[in-house]
Amino acid sequence: MDSSISGFIFILINIISPFLVFIACCYYLFKRISADAILLFVGSGISLLLTGFYSFLMPYLARVNYLPAAEVNTYYSIAGIIGLIAGICFGIGLFILINSLLNTNKMLNKKS
Secondary structure, X not given: OHXXXXXXXXXXXXXXXXXXXXXXXXXXXXXXXXXXHHHHHHHHHHHHHHHHHHHHHHHHHHHOOOOOHHHHHHHHHHHHHHHXXXXXXXXXXXXXXXXXXXXXXXXXXXXX
């Protein structure tokens, strides 16, 4: 019983950071709808879903012997590719955001 509670707490700790990033991206998207906000939202949302997939769904399916080991490996590979796409979306969105902030600061410094 104690090991299952500690395992559950460990899983929750693992989900906290993607959840906070997703909340921040949602807030940014509601404040300003732009390409960078959408890319950040999509990237963080997919990452949050994949964290749940890795933390809850796949261990459960492996524990109840629902999937053979070869299929588990296939699902992990597919999830890895989807995670790569999510990371690329998030990275491009972050790059666009930083670039627009730096350009805005340059324009404000020229006016002063």
